[in-house]
Amino acid sequence: MATGELNPNHYPAQRAAKVVQHYLNTQYGSPFRLFGLHNVQSGNAEDVADSGRKYQLEITVQEIISNTTEKCPAEVLFPRGEQRRSPQVQASCEELLKNTKAQEEALFKQYKMNPSLLSANNIPDSFGHMEPDSRPLWHLGIVASSFVMLNESTENTLYNMAQVANITQLETENEQLKFDCHILLHEMVSQEIIHWKLLFTWSPPEGVKVLQMEQLPHCHEGAKPPNTS
Amino acid sequence: MEKTTWKLGLFLMILSTVSETSNSLVEGLESRLSYDYTKYHPMHEIYRWMEDVERGNPELVSSSVYGRTYEGNNITLLKLGLKNPEVKEKKVIWVDCGIHAREWIAPAFCQWFVKEIVHSYKTNKKLEQMLQNLDVYVTPVINVDGYMFTWKNDSTRLWRKSRSSPPPGSSCYGVDLNRNFNANWGTVGISFDGCANTYCGKSAGSEPEAKAVMGFVGKMVNQTLCFLTIHSAGQLILLPYGHPEISAPNYDELVSVGETAAAEMKKVHGMGYTVGTSPQILYPNSGSSRDWTRLIGIPFSYTFELRDKGEFSHLLPEEQIKPACEEAYAGALSIITHVHDKAFNSATLPNAAVSGLSMVILSTIMCVFLTTGVFV
Numbered sequence: 204m205a206t207g208e209l210n211p212n213h214y215p216a217q218r219a220a221k222v223v224q225h226y227l228n229t230q231y232g233s234p235f236r237l238f239g240l241h242n243v244q245s246g247n248a249e250d251v252a253d254s255g256r257k258y259q260l261e262i263t264v265q266e267i268i269s270n271t272t273e274k275c276p277a278e279v280l281f282p283r284g285e286q287r288r289s290p291q292v293q294a295s296c297e298e299l300l301k302n303t304k305a306q307e308e309a310l311f312k313q314y315k316m317n318p319s320l321l322s323a324n325n326i327p328d329s330f331g332h333m334e335p336d337s338r339p340l341w342h343l344g345i346v347a348s349s350f351v352m353l354n355e356s357t358e359n360t361l362y363n364m365a366q367v368a369n370i371t372q373l374e375t376e377n378e379q380l381k382f383d384c385h386i387l388l389h390e391m392v393s394q395e396i397i398h399w400k401l402l403f404t405w406s407p408p409e410g411v412k413v414l415q416m417e418q419l420p421h422c423h424e425g426a427k428p429p430n431t432s
Numbered sequence: 433m434e435k436t437t438w439k440l441g442l443f444l445m446i447l448s449t450v451s452e453t454s455n456s457l458v459e460g461l462e463s464r465l466s467y468d469y470t471k472y473h474p475m476h477e478i479y480r481w482m483e484d485v486e487r488g489n490p491e492l493v494s495s496s497v498y499g500r501t502y503e504g505n506n507i508t509l510l511k512l513g514l515k516n517p518e519v520k521e522k523k524v525i526w527v528d529c530g531i532h533a534r535e536w537i538a539p540a541f542c543q544w545f546v547k548e549i550v551h552s553y554k555t556n557k558k559l560e561q562m563l564q565n566l567d568v569y570v571t572p573v574i575n576v577d578g579y580m581f582t583w584k585n586d587s588t589r590l591w592r593k594s595r596s597s598p599p600p601g602s603s604c605y606g607v608d609l610n611r612n613f614n615a616n617w618g619t620v621g622i623s624f625d626g627c628a629n630t631y632c633g634k635s636a637g638s639e640p641e642a643k644a645v646m647g648f649v650g651k652m653v654n655q656t657l658c659f660l661t662i663h664s665a666g667q668l669i670l671l672p673y674g675h676p677e678i679s680a681p682n683y684d685e686l687v688s689v690g691e692t693a694a695a696e697m698k699k700v701h702g703m704g705y706t707v708g709t710s711p712q713i714l715y716p717n718s719g720s721s722r723d724w725t726r727l728i729g730i731p732f733s734y735t736f737e738l739r740d741k742g743e744f745s746h747l748l749p750e751e752q753i754k755p756a757c758e759e760a761y762a763g764a765l766s767i768i769t770h771v772h773d774k775a776f777n778s779a780t781l782p783n784a785a786v787s788g789l790s791m792v793i794l795s796t797i798m799c800v801f802l803t804t805g806v807f808v
Contacts (some may be wrong), residue, residue, distance in 0.1 A: 212706050212713055221742075239743060267743065329582075329589045329744075330472055331749030361741035365590060387590065390747050391666075394608075394629040394714050397589045 204358070209246035211379035216246035218361050219258035223277040225353040225362070226292035227264065228397040232346035232411060232422035234310055235303035238296075241272050256358065266299040268342075281358050289354040297355070302361040307407040310339055312406040314380055324327040340370050343411065347403040348386045364379065368398075379404035379412075385419070396421070399403045462731075468751045469544050472536050475580045478572055480508055481543065491515070491551055492563070501642020502596040503676075507621040509660035513547055514560065523775055524656040525768050526649060529570040531609045531721065532618050533578025533591045535664040536745045537738050537756055540573040540677035541729050542662065544757035545764065562772045566657070574641055575609055590746060592629050594639055602626030607633040610663075611717065612642040613724035616675050621710075645721060650728065657771040658732040659725040660764055665745050666714065666737035667705045669694055669763070672726035675711040680726055690734060693763040698725050700759040703739065708733075732771050736760060741751030 209216040220243045227238040244261040251257045258279045266271045277294035307337050314321065326341045327333045333341055344367035352362035371382040388397045398419035405411045437508065439507050467481055486493045492512055493784070499507040500585075549568070553559045577595035581588050594605030596728035604627035611622045618624070619634035622739060625631060653658050671686040678685055690707040697705050706713050710720075725733040737758040739748055748756065 210712070211709060214713060214715065219442060240741070252454075293472065304745055325586050327744065327747050329586065329747065331747045331752070357703075363745050365745055366747060389590075 204248070205246050206250065209248055211243035211245055211376070214361075215248060215358065216243045216258070218283075218356075218358060219246065220260055220277070220351065221280045221361055222279050222290050222356045223275075223292055223294050224263060224264070224358065225349040226294060227296060228346050228349035229353055231300060232349060233303060233307055233344070233405075233407070234342045235252070235268055236301070237267045237305045237309045237342055237345060238299070239265045239267050244274065251280065253283065255284075257281075260367075264296050264299060266301065269301060271299060271301075273313055281417050287357070290356055292353075304407060311380065311405075311407050321373070322370070323387075323418060324369050326367040328368070341367055343382065343403075344370055344384055344386055344403060346411045347382075347384060347413055348388060348399065350403075350411075351386075351399050351401065351416055353386060355415075357397065359392055363391070365389040366395060373402075375404070379406045379409065387409050435743050439657040452658045457546040459654065469540070469547055469548075471697060471750055472540060472753070473543070474583045475573065475576055478539065478543065479506075479508070482508055482572065482801070484511060485712055485792050487545060491545065492550065492553065492698065493546075497641060498648040499538070500737060501575070502594055502639070503577045503578045503639055505580070507571065507574060507641060509571040509648075511567055511569050512546065512563065514553075514563040516564035519565055521655060522567050523772070524652050524660045525566050525568045525771070526725075527568065527764065528645065528660075529662040529663065529719070530571075530573035530579055531575050532663060532699040533582045535738075536582070536746065537664045537748045537753065538662040539573045539579065541738065541760050542570050544753075546570055546762060548677075548761055551604055558769070562768065565776050566768075566772055568768070570783070571645075574645065575782050578606065578609075580758065585796060593631065593752050594641055595720035596633075596639060599626045599634055607631055607639050609639055609641050610661075610721060611719040612637065612639045613719045613721050615644065615720065615727050616678070616768060617672070620675055622719060630717075636719065641665075641723070646724065649725065649730075653728050653730060656725075656730045657775055658696075658767060659722070659730050660734055660736060660767065661721050662736045662760070664737065664738040665740055665742070667739060667741050668713055668735075669705050669708050669735040670722065670735040670737065671706045671713065672709070672733055673723050674714050674720050675770050676711035682731055686732065686734075689732065692770070693734075693766040696766040698757040700762050703755075703759055705763065732767065734767065736763065738774055766774075 205215045220240050224238050224240045242263040247259045249257055260277045262275055262277055263272050273296050275294055275296035280291040284287045323337050323340050328335045345364050347362040356362060365387040366427050368385040368387055370382055373381040373383055374379045384401050386399050388399060390397055397420050400417045400419055401413055402415040403411055403413045440733055482495055486495045489526050491594050494511050494513060495508055496511060497506045497508050501507060517757045527545060529538040539723050553716045575594055578591055578593060578633055581595055595605055598604050611630055611632035614636040622632040623630045633639050637646055673692055687707060692706050694705040710717055722733045722735045738760055739752060
């Protein structure tokens with residue numbers, strides 16, 4: 204494993220930096236605020252006694268919706284141990300936290316006042332398209348799946364959300380909006396598509412909170428040949 | 433009277449031939465003009481498009497079926513090149529797309545690449561010169577079965593592998609064709625589990641699609657200057673080898689040519705492409721077509737990973753087809769131009785102009801001689 208100063212373009216620094224992206228989305232992500240990794244400027248890795256491996260990074264983070272970037276320092280600790288535990292992240296990208304309060308409250312109100320419960324499939328579709336009304340649901344899906352991607356990340360993975368297969372709004376009695384969603388994650392190193400089911404809430408003051416997450420077994424096609432050609 | 437009838441008949445025959453040819457040219461032109469290169473196309477449309485391009489540009493384009501997929505579909509390439517009696521043996525450039533089924537931007541790029549060359553070679557002297565010295569072989573879709581499967585329904589869109597039958601003891605279809613080539617096969621970055629997306633097959637070259645490429649390119653190894661295999665996503669230019677402990681003998685030059693290509697790509701729309709070996713910037717792997725190509729001695733071999741960097745990954749929106757293809761074309765052309773100029777030690781004058789000039793001089797001398805009986 205690479206130790207000391209890292210080549211910022213090589214995969215160890217890139218994979219650690221991606222974890223920072225997931226962390227930022229869990230902390231600050233919303234239908235109007237989403238983070239992407241733009242670049243890694245520099246990185247350093249070291250073993251930390253019995254804890255694990257710590258990466259210190261200088262990265263450029265992009266806020267995707269406003270298309271602004273900011274240089275942020277960050278630290279990622281991948282824990283060692285018998286039981287696999289999620290990475291610990293510290294990052295400060297204050298300048299990207301633009302004020303989205305008004306937009307979020309307007310959307311929240313719109314969803315709350317909608318007489319029917321929202322539901323959508325395949326965001327984006329096979330052609331990369333999505334209806335404008337589905338876009339905020341796509342963003343919510345990315346934020347919610349960032350909790351999974353953060354939890355599941357190791358030095359040997361690189362996660363991105365591939366698609367929201369389905370997102371369905373559920374009834375709530377409280378101030379939150381509640382959603383059930385089926386998301387597809389792409390894990391780059393294995394090249395696998397991993398299915399997860401998530402139950403999460405969202406409100407402007409609370410942000411996205413994941414209540415339940417469950418990995419779904421993916422049914423591979425059986426040995427029976429398909430009927431259609 | 434007889435002589436006039438004969439001449440009239442000949443004239444009418446020529447006239448009808450010309451009009452037939454121009455009709456098919458117009459048809460070819462129309463279908464090419466109406467073909468939307470900024471949309472993703474299903475396989476039957478791509479097959480039809482290849483026929484149209486060949487029919488519409490017979491002086492530049494010919495097609496060849498060089499293999500069959502597991503399900504029996506044709507693996508077809510288009511050969512782009514101009515006749516040149518001056519050049520004894522033309523050199524070869526190879527471009528392939530769609531080894532991995534879900535990477536739709538790749539076949540879209542191969543179609544774009546052909547379209548660009550067809551549309552510009554008559555007005556771009558450098559391109560015309562290169563096509564006189566080179567044959568460019570383009571396979572828009574190698575993994576036809578997989579690609580067709582991704583069009584089947586919403587749940588199949590993210591399929592990656594071929595569609596070969598499950599191996600004994602497994603219930604899962606398909607082999608990762610880019611782990612099946614005969615290059616350190618089965619060593620790193622692979623799985624022997626038939627259900628895995630990096631399943632490398634039961635042996636090196638066991639898959640008909642990989643075998644087809646190795647068979648065809650293998651016959652042209654001495655003439656081939658450059659092998660470009662197009663994938664998505666990640667915005668990377670990968671050089672051989674996928675094994676962390678093996679280096680290509682011309683590593684430095686591969687890096688430098690790759691960096692130049694990345695710089696050209698960035699000029700187009702500001703997108704960054706990272707250059708390096710797969711173990712450096714992505715992950716170790718074995719059995720890739722890029723590695724096999726370098727191993728058999730083809731000096732320049734690259735994997736292009738096109739847009740994007742994770743926002744959409746393989747589900748790249750159609751609105752991005754044009755910019756993605758424009759930058760990829762700039763990168764591919766940069767590499768092709770380098771390998772061409774290296775092989776042909778190109779002077780500033782194109783070959784055609786030099787030979788044309790010498791013909792003019794020769795015919796002028798002959799003219800003067802014939803007229804005056806004196807050599808000037």
